[in-house]
Amino acid sequence: MQILVTGGAGFIGSNYVRMLVSDAEAQGRRPQVTVLDKLTYAGNPANLESVAGRVTFVQGDICDAGLLARVVPGHDLVVNFAAETHVDRSIEDSGDFVRTNVLGTQALMQACLDAGTRRVVHVSTDEVYGSIATGAWSEDAPVSPNSPYAASKAGGDMIALACARTHGLPVSVTRCGNNYGPFQYPEKVIPLFITNLLRGRRVPLYGEGNNVRDWIHVEDHCRGIQVVAERGAAGEVYHIAGTAELTNRELTTHLLEGLGCDWSRVEHVPDRKGHDLRYALSDKKLRALGYAPAISFDRGLASTIDWYRTHSAWWEPLVGDAGPSPARPSPAPQ
Numbered sequence: 001m002q003i004l005v006t007g008g009a010g011f012i013g014s015n016y017v018r019m020l021v022s023d024a025e026a027q028g029r030r031p032q033v034t035v036l037d038k039l040t041y042a043g044n045p046a047n048l049e050s051v052a053g054r055v056t057f058v059q060g061d062i063c064d065a066g067l068l069a070r071v072v073p074g075h076d077l078v079v080n081f082a083a084e085t086h087v088d089r090s091i092e093d094s095g096d097f098v099r100t101n102v103l104g105t106q107a108l109m110q111a112c113l114d115a116g117t118r119r120v121v122h123v124s125t126d127e128v129y130g131s132i133a134t135g136a137w138s139e140d141a142p143v144s145p146n147s148p149y150a151a152s153k154a155g156g157d158m159i160a161l162a163c164a165r166t167h168g169l170p171v172s173v174t175r176c177g178n179n180y181g182p183f184q185y186p187e188k189v190i191p192l193f194i195t196n197l198l199r200g201r202r203v204p205l206y207g208e209g210n211n212v213r214d215w216i217h218v219e220d221h222c223r224g225i226q227v228v229a230e231r232g233a234a235g236e237v238y239h240i241a242g243t244a245e246l247t248n249r250e251l252t253t254h255l256l257e258g259l260g261c262d263w264s265r266v267e268h269v270p271d272r273k274g275h276d277l278r279y280a281l282s283d284k285k286l287r288a289l290g291y292a293p294a295i296s297f298d299r300g301l302a303s304t305i306d307w308y309r310t311h312s313a314w315w316e317p318l319v320g321d322a323g324p325s326p327a328r329p330s331p332a333p334q
């Protein structure tokens with residue numbers, strides 16, 4: 001099976017590509033994977049170094065219909081990770097978010113329709129639902145996004161689902177909670193805090209740190225996407241829920257403890273504009289297909305801390321002296 005992974009040089013996409021390659025090789029098959037990635041600031045060829053020569057890489061934009069018409073045909077499965085993903089950047093300027101997350105998704109879905117692609121998975125987020133005080137969203141909850149990032153992801157989801165309903169495109173949409181793990185760009189809260197603490201710096205905690213997020217190890221997310229690709233139904237949404245619901249304060253405690261630091265290393269910064277209080281997903285529908293997360297938060301976080309500790313050559317060029325985005329000392333989870 002020939003698989004096209006758009007956004008495959010980013011955090012989750014590159015973990016997914018590594019999973020595809022190791023699964024194929026474990027079964028004695030040659031991996032048949034193409035990565036299409038624009039290589040924005042978040043896309044990094046180093047993320048694919050361990051599979052270099054075993055996947056085909058195309059640098060390009062999912063908004064480029066001409067390029068898609070050349071690249072998409074011949075692939076049996078297309079999985080779309082390509083997106084602008086950092087909420088704080090979307091609050092400063094949402095132009096690229098609308099362009100890639102809405103128009104890019106539309107161009108990709110159209111290219112899949114034109115090519116007659118047999119299976120498509122569009123990767124999305126719990127943030128499209130807004131914020132939920134108690135309980136958890138099921139897949140039929142209405143979208144009610146608050147940040148420009150979430151609004152652009154909701155727009156892309158709607159286009160993908162409309163292509164399924166109107167044209168019969170065999171696309172499923174996955175929505176996941178907050179991911180953590182290796183190769184995450186150090187502007188998101190977990191790698192930002194780890195790399196700051198490893199460098200002897202303080203970490204910026206929004207407000208009182210009461211916002212709640214549901215954390216999932218990136219490898220569990222990738223397994224969930226694969227279950228949807230293989231067993232999910234066209235035109236359906238599937239949730240991939242986390243394994244640890246934590247306030248940002250609790251998360252900070254875990255990170256400080258994991259790195260042998262205390263609360264003197266925490267700097268309280270003004271809260272993010274429009275900061276959603278809580279996200280929570282019900283994943284019953286995906287579990288009915290046989291999915292279950294395998295990595296506990298404690299184990300996953302310990303291995304993630306260890307990865308950043310031993311891979312400073314990967315993250316040091318990204319943070320420089322001043323950090324990844326000095327104007328934006330953000331603990332933003334996404």
Ligand code: NAD
Pocket residue numbers: 006007008009010011012013036037038039040041042043044060061062063080081082083084085086100104123124125126153175176177178179180185333334
């Ligand atoms: P990321 O920012 O690390 O990577 C995004 C990748 O997309 C980068 O490699 C970038 O170069 C590429 N890209 C951006 N614009 C492009 C374009 N126009 N054409 C081609 N490539 C382009 O993001 P991530 O954290 O890996 O997220 C991947 C997907 O998962 C996104 O759709 C995101 O909304 C979704 N998601 C992320 C999380 C999370 O916690 N990180 C949670 C739920 C869902």
